[in-house]
Structure formats: structure tokens, C-alpha cells
Amino acid sequence: MRTPRRMLLAAVAALVSMFAAAGAARAESPEQRTARHLASIHQDPSLLLSFVRAMPKGGDLHMHLGGAVYAESWIDWAAREGLCVERKSANLSAAPCDAACDRAADKPAVHCAYQDPLLYNQLIDAWSMRNFDRAQLGHDHFFAAFEKFSLIAFRSAGDELAEVASRAAADKVRYLEIMHSADARQASELGARLGWDDDFGRMRDALLAGGMKDVLTATRQQLDRDEARRRELLHCDTPQADGGCQVTVRYLYQVLRGLPRPMVFAQMLLGFELAQADARFVGLNLVMPEDWYVPMHDFDLHMKMLDFLHGLYPTVHISLHAGELAPGLVPPEGLRNHIRASIEHGHAERIGHGVSVMSEEDAPGLLAEMASRHVLVEICLTSNDVILGIKGADHPLPTYIRHGVPVALATDDEGVSRSDMTHEYLRAVQTYDLPYSQLKRMARQSLEYSFLAGPSLWTEVRDSRPVAACAADRPGGAPTPSCRAFLDASDRATAQWELEGAFARFEKAY
Numbered sequence: 001m002r003t004p005r006r007m008l009l010a011a012v013a014a015l016v017s018m019f020a021a022a023g024a025a026r027a028e029s030p031e032q033r034t035a036r037h038l039a040s041i042h043q044d045p046s047l048l049l050s051f052v053r054a055m056p057k058g059g060d061l062h063m064h065l066g067g068a069v070y071a072e073s074w075i076d077w078a079a080r081e082g083l084c085v086e087r088k089s090a091n092l093s094a095a096p097c098d099a100a101c102d103r104a105a106d107k108p109a110v111h112c113a114y115q116d117p118l119l120y121n122q123l124i125d126a127w128s129m130r131n132f133d134r135a136q137l138g139h140d141h142f143f144a145a146f147e148k149f150s151l152i153a154f155r156s157a158g159d160e161l162a163e164v165a166s167r168a169a170a171d172k173v174r175y176l177e178i179m180h181s182a183d184a185r186q187a188s189e190l191g192a193r194l195g196w197d198d199d200f201g202r203m204r205d206a207l208l209a210g211g212m213k214d215v216l217t218a219t220r221q222q223l224d225r226d227e228a229r230r231r232e233l234l235h236c237d238t239p240q241a242d243g244g245c246q247v248t249v250r251y252l253y254q255v256l257r258g259l260p261r262p263m264v265f266a267q268m269l270l271g272f273e274l275a276q277a278d279a280r281f282v283g284l285n286l287v288m289p290e291d292w293y294v295p296m297h298d299f300d301l302h303m304k305m306l307d308f309l310h311g312l313y314p315t316v317h318i319s320l321h322a323g324e325l326a327p328g329l330v331p332p333e334g335l336r337n338h339i340r341a342s343i344e345h346g347h348a349e350r351i352g353h354g355v356s357v358m359s360e361e362d363a364p365g366l367l368a369e370m371a372s373r374h375v376l377v378e379i380c381l382t383s384n385d386v387i388l389g390i391k392g393a394d395h396p397l398p399t400y401i402r403h404g405v406p407v408a409l410a411t412d413d414e415g416v417s418r419s420d421m422t423h424e425y426l427r428a429v430q431t432y433d434l435p436y437s438q439l440k441r442m443a444r445q446s447l448e449y450s451f452l453a454g455p456s457l458w459t460e461v462r463d464s465r466p467v468a469a470c471a472a473d474r475p476g477g478a479p480t481p482s483c484r485a486f487l488d489a490s491d492r493a494t495a496q497w498e499l500e501g502a503f504a505r506f507e508k509a510y
Contacts, residue, residue, distance in 0.1 A: 030507035035436035037510045042433065052425045054509075056502035058443035059175030059450050059495070060168065060410050060421055061319070062352050062378035064254070064287065066146060066153045067413025068164045068178075071127040075120070077159055078152040079111040087119070090126035092151040128416050129386045138386040139329070143289055145416050154184060157222075158229025162244065166234060167414075169243030171421045172502070175495050176247060177450060179254040179285050182226075183219040183270060188259055190215060191266025200265070200308045207269055216273050223251075223280065248495060250282045250451065252319060257295045257302055258288035264298070265305055272313040282451035283317030285352065290324045296334055303345040310347045317451040319378070320346050323360075324353035326388040335359035340366050343375055350449060352378045352410075355388060357396050364403075371404040376449035381427045382419040383412035391431070398432055408446035440503065447496050454490025457497055467493075475500030 028036070041047040078085070084097035084107045098105035101112035103119075113120040125131045127145050132138055146153075153160070157180070168176055190211050197203040231237070236245035253271035257264055271284030286302060288295060295302075306318065322342040325335055335356045342348040351370075354377040360366050370377070377400055385391040400407050409424045411417070428434050428442075441462070448461040459465045466473070470483035475497060479487060487494045 030504070030510065031436070031440070034507045034510040038429075038436045038439075042429065045430070048429060049422070049426055052429065052439075053172070053422045054506060055172060055425065055439065056443060056499055056506055057171065057173050057421050057425065058408070058446035058499055059177065060173050061177045061350065061376075061408055061446055061450060062380055062410030062412055063164065063176060063178050064413050065157065065160050065164065065178050065180045066150075067416045068411065069153075069160050069415040070163075070418075071124040071130070071149070071415065073159070073163055073415075074127055074149045074152055075110060075113055075123055077156045078149070079109070079114070081152060081155060083110050083152060084108065085110050085113070085119075085123065087122075089148070090123055091148045094151070128418055130418050132386070134386070137389050139289075139291075139388065142387050142413075142416060157182070158226040159233065161226060161230040161249065162233035162242075165230065165244030165247045165249060166242050167244075167420060168247045173421050174247060174499060174502070175447060175450060175452070176249045177252055177282065178249060179252045179287060181254050181256065181267075182223050182251065182274075183215055184222070186215045186218065187212065187266045187270040188256065188263035191262040191264075192260070194262065194266075196260075196262040196265075200305065203262070203265060204269055204309075204312075207266055212266070212269060212273065215270060216277060219270070219274065220278050223278075248452075248491070249280075251280055252451075253281055253284045254287045255284060256288050257286040257298070258292050259294070261298060261301060264302065268305055268309055272309050272316050275316040276313055279453065282453075283319060285319045286321060290321055290338065291329045291334070296330060299338065299341070303341050306346040317349055318347050319350040319352060319451075320348040321352040322346075322348065322354065323351065323356040324384075324388070325356040325359075326390055327356075327359065329388070332359075336361050340369075343370070343373070348375065349451075350376045350378060352412075353380055353384065354378075354400070355384050355390050355396060358399065367399070367403040367405055370400075371406075374406060374449070376406040376408060376445060378410045379407050379428075380410050380412035381424055381431070382414075382417045386417055395431075397428070401438065406445045406449060408442050408449065410446075443499065443503075444496070447492065447499060450492065450495070452492035452495060454492045454494075455486075457487075457490075457493040457500075470497075474504075476504035 038051060041051060078092055082095050084093045084095060086093055087106055087108065097109040098107045101108055101115060113123055127149050129138055129142060132141055164176065190207060194206050194210050234242040234244045253274050255264060255267040255271055274281040275283055320342040323339045337360060339351055339354055339357055339360055342351060357363060379397050384395060409428060411419060411421055411424060414420050425439060444461055448456055448458065457466055457470060459467055467486065469486035473479050473483045487497055
């Protein structure tokens with residue numbers, strides 16, 4: 001039995017401990033308290049999801065416009081346009097459709113799916129990875145989906161922009177860098193008409209004289225209409241404005257590298273010309289499956305094209321898909337140089353995917369080079385899982401982080417993959433036990449390595465040291481005159497300042 005003296009001493013000790021704990025909590029910064037909270041809920045999926053959903057996420061640097069749309073929206077838009085669907089293949093086609101909506105119809109109107117649950121679910125499953133057997137490699141099913149809904153994708157870019165911007169806002173994403181072939185393949189058709197020339201300079205001159213300037217003008221005008229449609233659908237500049245109105249959107253012109261070489265060169269040229277002429281286009285990227293015959297066979301030629309055009313347009317940004325490969329998908333030699341060559345010959349400032357990095361020649365040396373040159377890797381965890389079957393310990397995300405290579409999470413094709421940025425962060429936390437500091441760093445790096453115009457807010461993003469003009473300012477508050485002047489002159493710094501304010505508000509809850 002305790003004596004009164006012992007009980008008194010125990011009570012005093014408890015009070016001292018309580019006050020010490022309270023003092024320690026007060027001494028912690030909001031970021032430290034937030035980090036401690038995240039660590040405490042790592043094993044609670046529901047609380048973790050709620051935390052990650054509310055967390056500011058910066059930008060999505062790797063998003064294909066067509067792949068970002070959910071299948072349910074394609075159905076609605078295809079029905080609105082009076083399109084038909086071939087029941088066996090789930091491919092869209094133009095009218096006329098079969099008159100009846102019964103299940104014996106081989107080519108019913110898409111609107112029939114509203115009355116036919118089997119057809120409706122068939123379309124969603126065919127146009128996305130929903131219900132796909134994850135025990136199989138999803139590569140072929142994934143890429144086959146795009147051709148099935150491509151007919152409506154060419155007709156609805158404004159609707160697509162509205163959907164992805166609205167979802168980004170709900171997902172606490174502030175910036176989208178969208179890959180978009182905005183010219184409806186006019187450039188590739190021009191390249192096919194004019195044909196190939198081994199002299200890149202002569203071929204460029206022929207394209208510019210043969211109609212490329214008209215394609216450039218038409219593409220910009222079409223984007224004007226698509227962006228106006230986006231603003232209309234989101235009710236921008238009205239009291240009912242959707243949060244997507246506040247999401248900053250820029251574009252990477254996407255070159256279809258699986259096409260014949262004169263078409264690829266023509267698209268590359270348009271991408272460089274667009275980025276030089278229109279501030280909405282901030283660079284270009286090469287798309288289509290890296291393992292297909294033409295992208296593999298013509299890879300070195302594509303790098304030579306990029307090298308030539310980069311010499312003429314040195315300020316145009318380049319991000320390249322590279323290393324979206326896995327052992328067995330291509331021969332071993334096909335895994336050995338795509339990332340390095342994309343950086344050293346293709347002038348890539350960022351790499352999309354980079355999954356096969358450890359299969360490259362001198363992988364440690366390549367990682368050191370990427371770290372020293374600040375080549376960011378756009379990490380697409382869900383996409384790499386459903387397409388390549390690469391996940392968990394097989395994925396190089398921890399390797400990149402350990403070697404100091406900057407990384408940012410991205411959605412790739414969130415509609416086809418049935419994901420969003422929240423679940424990319426959730427997957428990263430659950431799979432790799434990432435601390436809050438790493439999540440915050442990735443969000444910051446998504447803006448630091450974006451192709452937004454203007455200088456960075458940071459002298460060193462890793463240590464979160466702001467430039468001198470804003471060194472005395474507190475994010476979330478009103479900037480001083482010197483900082484305000486700096487922000488007004490830089491789209492990048494403005495986005496970064498807004499992200500820091502969002503982090504300050506988020507961390508106050510903890």
C-alpha cells in the first residue's frame with residue numbers, strides 16, 4: 001500500500017511529465033506535429049485515406065488527357081453525339097446504329113447502355129482496367145482501351161479538360177501539365193504527304209513551307225475553343241464556379257512515336273513550334289508504348305530528331321517517356337539505354353516512369369548523373385502496376401529517393417487506371433512507409449521541376465530555403481512588397497507560394 005508521501009510524489013511526477021509533454025508539443029512545429037500524426041495512423045487505412053485526400057499535392061506532371069477521363073464520361077458524351085458501339089469489340093463507331101436497343105443488336109446506339117446494365121458494364125470494363133484480372137499483365141488490355149473510345153475523344157477535348165481540372169481541384173492538385181495532341185493529327189498527316197528526307201534541316205524547311213504554320217494556327221485556335229468550353233462547363237467567373245477554375249493548366253504536345261518516321265518528325269516540329277509560339281504549351285513528350293516495334297526500332301532515330309530540333313529551339317522543354325519497360329517485355333538489350341539516351345541525346349529534363357533504371361548499363365552511375373543534373377522522375381505507381389506488373393519492392397521509387405534523384409508522383413492515365421492522385425499518395429505511403437517530409441518534398445518537387453515559366457521560389461527546394469526577396473515572408477500570409485514583385489514576375493514561384501500557403505493551412509489541423 002502506498003504511503004501518502006509516495007502518492008504525493010507520484011502525483012507531482014505525473015504533473016511534471018504532463019507539463020513537459022505539453023511543452024514539447026508546443027515546441028514542435030506544425031510540420032513536425034503533422035508528421036507525428038501521419039506516423040500514428042500508418043496502419044489505419046481509413047484515417048490514412050482521409051489524411052492523404054486533404055493533403056496539398058502540388059502538380060501532376062504526367063497526365064494524358066484522353067487517359068485521364070473515366071469511362072462513364074465517355075459513355076455520356078458518346079450518347080450525346082449519337083454514336084454507336086460495336087457490341088463484340090466495344091469500339092465506338094459513327095451512325096447509323098441498329099434501330100433496336102435489344103441485346104440481339106450488333107451495333108446499338110451508345111444510349112442503349114443506359115437501359116442495358118450488361119452493355120453499360122461491358123463498356124466500362126473494356127475502356128478501363130476495372131474488373132481486369134490483376135494476376136495477368138494488363139499491358140495489352142490497357143493500351144487497347146484507347147482505340148475503343150478514340151472516336152469521342154477527338155470530339156470532346158473541352159469536356160475532358162473540365163473533368164480533369166475539377167477532379168484535380170477536389171484532389172488538392174493545383175497544377176496540371178497535360179499531354180495533349182491538340183492538332184487532331186494534322187501535323188502527322190502533313191508529314192505523311194511530304195514524306196521522308198534524311199536531311200532534317202531540309203525536311204523542316206519543307207514542312208514549314210508546306211502548311212505547318214497553318215496547322216500551328218489552327219491548333220491554337222482549337223485550344224482557344226476547348227478552353228472556353230472548359231470554363232463554360234465549370235461555370236468559371238460566376239458565383240457557382242467549380243474549384244477546377246483555380247487549377248493552373250499547361251500542355252505538353254504529345255508526339256505519337258509509334259507512327260512512321262516522317263509523321264513523327266512532323267509532330268516533333270509542331271511541338272517545338274507550339275512551345276515557342278504559345279505560352280500554354282510548355283514543352284513536348286513522346287508517347288505510345290515504348291515496347292512496340294516502331295518505338296524500339298526507331299528509338300535512336302527519335303533521339304537524333306530531338307537532338308537536331310533542340311539545337312534550333314534550345315529553350316523548349318522536353319520530358320520523355322523512358323524505361324516504361326520490364327524484363328520479358330523486350331529483349332534484355334532493349335532495357336539497357338533508353339533512360340540514359342533520353343537524357344544525354346534526347347535532352348530530357350524529366351523522365352516519365354523510369355521503371356527499368358536498374359537494368360541500364362552502369363545503373364549506379366546513371367542514378368548519380370540524374371541526381372547531379374536534377375532530372376526528375378515522374379513516378380506512376382498505379383500505372384506501372386496495372387500495365388507492367390511492377391509494384392512494391394520491384395519498383396525503383398525507393399532507389400531513386402535513396403540516390404537523391406528528385407521524384408514526383410503522377411497519375412498517368414487515371415481514368416483508364418481507375419485511380420487519382422490521392423490514391424497515388426496513399427499507395428506510396430502504404431507500400432513504402434514514406435514519412436510526411438517525403439510526401440511534402442514530392443509535392444514541392446512537382447512544382448519545382450514543372451515547366452511553368454519564371455524562376456523558383458526556392459534557392460534550394462530540398463532545404464526549403466526561399467529566395468532573398470521572400471526570405472522574410474511567411475507562407476499563407478500577405479507577401480511583402482519585394483516578395484509580391486517577385487511572385488508577380490513568375491508563374492512558377494506563384495504556384496509554389498500558393499502551395500506553401502495550402503500546407504500551412506493543412507498543418508494547422510494537427
